[in-house]
Amino acid sequence: MVTDILLAPPIAFGIFLLISFTIDRVGDRIASDRADAGEAFRTAWASGEEPPSGQGRPRYRLYHVGIGFTIIHVAVLLVATIPIDANGVLLGVPLLAVVGLALFAIVEGGRPQPGR
Template sequence: MTVAVVLTPPVALLVFLLVAIGIDRVGQRIADERTGEGEFRTAYACGEDALGERLQPKYRLYHVGIGFTIVHVAVLLVATMPLSWRGLSLGIPLLSVVGLSLVALLEADRRPVTRR
């Protein structure tokens, strides 16, 4: 089998799928928090038991995750642009829009939202 065949998308997908299934099976065997049915015994809150009250999650760092997503997509787009004037004419407006969106994201997090 040559390297070119291994690097084709269907073969690579199967290889990664088999690796992921293997990791999942090993994780199921070594996890001590699972019962026989695959259910967790405790709530996922640092191993603490939930005391019968419903907890509301706090999304304090949500804007940071969205910012990282925007930056990573922009980097992927700019990295695949051609090194010419046409690529430059596409890249500069893209990066300016990304910069404006990050500024808007950070400013929206700074000011509290007031309801009328």
């Protein structure tokens, strides 16, 4: 009976909100030694150091591959939840067609084109 009450969505949300707030406060207390460091810990380089010249720019050569895998995984999750009947086919085939077009656009957009 008590577990049913604790698993009710509003009660569970409140409990998790309280846990999250507690973790946030404890983390803020632990990290208070960094508060007086000024802007040193807010730079992009590790430990507040200035980045070496010429090495601070990231390269996104395989970014399109990661986005493609994300689209494929979301499509698999969607298709796995479609019911296996005629209505599922009516929903699944257009979904897979749109996913295929998206992947084609990502692959073609990731290739270097002459004149670009």
